[in-house]
Amino acid sequence: MTAALLSIDRLSGGFLGADGGIAPVLDAVSYDLMPGQLTAVVGETGSGKSLTALSVLGIQPPAFRRTGGRILFGGRDLLSLDAAAMRTIRGARISIVFQDARAAMNPVFTVGRQMADVFRLHHGGSARHAMDRAIEALGRVRIPEPERRARQYPHEFSGGMAQRAMIALAALICQPSLLILDEPTTGLDVTIQADIMTLIVELCRDQGLTACLITHDLGVVAETCDAVVVMHAGRVVETGSTEQIFTAPAEPYTRRLLAASQLGEPV
Amino acid sequence: MPPLLRLILRRVFWVLPVALGVVTITFFAARVFAGDPTELYAPPDATDALRALIRIRLGLADPLWVQYIHYISALLRGDLGMSFSTNRPVLIDLWDRLPATLELGFTGLTIGILLGVPLGVIAAVNRERWPDFLVRGVTLGGMALPQFWIGLVLIWVFFVTLNWLPGPVGRLPVGIDPPSRLTGFMLIDTLAAGRPDLWFMALKQLALPAATLGLTTLAPIARVTRASMVEALQSDYIRTATAMGHTNRTVWFRHGLRNALLPVVTLIGGVAGHIFGGAVLLESIFGWPGLGQYALQAIDSSDFAALQGFVIYASLLYVLAFLVVDILYMLIDPRIRQ
Ligand SMILES: Nc1ncnc2c1ncn2[C@@H]1O[C@H](COP(=O)(O)OP(=O)(O)O)[C@@H](O)[C@H]1O
Numbered sequence A: 001m002t003a004a005l006l007s008i009d010r011l012s013g014g015f016l017g018a019d020g021g022i023a024p025v026l027d028a029v030s031y032d033l034m035p036g037q038l039t040a041v042v043g044e045t046g047s048g049k050s051l052t053a054l055s056v057l058g059i060q061p062p063a064f065r066r067t068g069g070r071i072l073f074g075g076r077d078l079l080s081l082d083a084a085a086m087r088t089i090r091g092a093r094i095s096i097v098f099q100d101a102r103a104a105m106n107p108v109f110t111v112g113r114q115m116a117d118v119f120r121l122h123h124g125g126s127a128r129h130a131m132d133r134a135i136e137a138l139g140r141v142r143i144p145e146p147e148r149r150a151r152q153y154p155h156e157f158s159g160g161m162a163q164r165a166m167i168a169l170a171a172l173i174c175q176p177s178l179l180i181l182d183e184p185t186t187g188l189d190v191t192i193q194a195d196i197m198t199l200i201v202e203l204c205r206d207q208g209l210t211a212c213l214i215t216h217d218l219g220v221v222a223e224t225c226d227a228v229v230v231m232h233a234g235r236v237v238e239t240g241s242t243e244q245i246f247t248a249p250a251e252p253y254t255r256r257l258l259a260a261s262q263l264g265e266p267v
Numbered sequence B: 001m002p003p004l005l006r007l008i009l010r011r012v013f014w015v016l017p018v019a020l021g022v023v024t025i026t027f028f029a030a031r032v033f034a035g036d037p038t039e040l041y042a043p044p045d046a047t048d049a050l051r052a053l054i055r056i057r058l059g060l061a062d063p064l065w066v067q068y069i070h071y072i073s074a075l076l077r078g079d080l081g082m083s084f085s086t087n088r089p090v091l092i093d094l095w096d097r098l099p100a101t102l103e104l105g106f107t108g109l110t111i112g113i114l115l116g117v118p119l120g121v122i123a124a125v126n127r128e129r130w131p132d133f134l135v136r137g138v139t140l141g142g143m144a145l146p147q148f149w150i151g152l153v154l155i156w157v158f159f160v161t162l163n164w165l166p167g168p169v170g171r172l173p174v175g176i177d178p179p180s181r182l183t184g185f186m187l188i189d190t191l192a193a194g195r196p197d198l199w200f201m202a203l204k205q206l207a208l209p210a211a212t213l214g215l216t217t218l219a220p221i222a223r224v225t226r227a228s229m230v231e232a233l234q235s236d237y238i239r240t241a242t243a244m245g246h247t248n249r250t251v252w253f254r255h256g257l258r259n260a261l262l263p264v265v266t267l268i269g270g271v272a273g274h275i276f277g278g279a280v281l282l283e284s285i286f287g288w289p290g291l292g293q294y295a296l297q298a299i300d301s302s303d304f305a306a307l308q309g310f311v312i313y314a315s316l317l318y319v320l321a322f323l324v325v326d327i328l329y330m331l332i333d334p335r336i337r338q
């Protein structure tokens, strides 16, 4: 059995309230991401999917307080790293694609400039060279006229185009070993959603990426993912291979989730 | 039409009505509320005939609306009239005094920006920790204390008590002749004249009024920078920049501050209009021969043309300040450029 690339081990925590107490939201969350696999994290809104993912990168909201657990990556506990060590992980080893790509990019810099800045941060080289790599990356995520697009600002991009650029940034510019995608297609047109998912799967396979896909779309999960983590109310309800989860779900909550999406075996 | 040109034209279009409105209000308000200048220029035992003559000479004999029409039609020819008290064209007076106000204003504003913006950033990134409380406390003081009071305290400490800096007697020590006017800026003209000794004197004279101005502008600039930075730092793109591995410095200054600048620029524009419009009390305290002092003297001596000339200058300056703010907006935020 191969070792997990990332292992979340009984992560617990909550939000600091005005009264000084902690309202628990994550309750011993544990799941593994196996190298080269595309793992889906599913569960209703508010179940703690994003919070867990953000904690991996140390970019959780400031009011979040961890009360226990570890996040092991390459044998090291990410939660014990200092700020400088964490920066060598962010982007370079673990990267992330957010839901609303247009808001996730800085409005005052061109898309090309933002990508080039990150390229130079991780790979060095001249500004010219970095911009060429940015344009190349935009081309690879099938953005037409990448040279012109690189000179545009995020607000000049459609939601779908912005998400392509965000994926180019996170996957191709950063070249991480782990890519987290937090609801990358939510809010986009249905036709565009399918294109983006195709692109994500293709890039992950080409780059040999390990990926964690947070999504609501069980249809996409059934088609594309290798493993599934089901979360509910701050806990992991069930984990397993996609086939296991869809054909033989062990937990009633998983069955309800599948029934609601009209996928999987009827209950 | 390019957006920049359209913007400038729109602002210039506003200059005339704004200046006309302001000068009209000043014209009538001064004549109603200020004293009759005849008394200031007539000897105490003047006969009624002499008084009448003086009134004619001062252009005050006609009905108010006739005076107004005379004034406006002269104004349209670029003639701001004569000052009663200096007996020179108001335009020349303003031109003479403008550099003193600009030099003090530039120095003070530069101090305020160079200290205020970084302090605001430091407070924002240390939100609810001691550097934040310190900056908020100090700037609250800076906002609450009147400018003249800060000026007087500085004079008392650095001139009266420590005697490190010269007294409030203007741009150069008493009895020192200024170099011939090239730019009117003392720090430039002294160097151009090859007089580093004078340059140093001028710098010392400038230090306290500029520090006063700097301290009082620093406070609102730091507070607005802080508030705007706190908001910017909560945005999605800041989280992205952090997630991509950028250092805190890059995240705060390149990604955060640039986005936080718009409200700061607006504030600085207003402050600049205020400062360059003549910091009236400040110039009086420091004996600074600028436009603010000129305006105060004009009010004192019911010098109508001088007062109106100053008001026109000040309103032009506000319009200019807002134009500069608009242009900076376009440079800072690409969404406004279209
Ligand atoms: N900044 C915050 N302050 C307080 N509570 C939060 C904050 N962010 C998220 N939460 C709470 O944490 C829980 C988990 O949120 P999240 O991980 O975003 O859920 P999701 O599974 O939809 O991604 C939710 O109940 C949410 O209300």
Ligand SMILES: [Mg+2]
Pocket (backbone or CB within 6 Å): A049, A050, A051, A182, A183
């Ligand atoms: Mg979420």
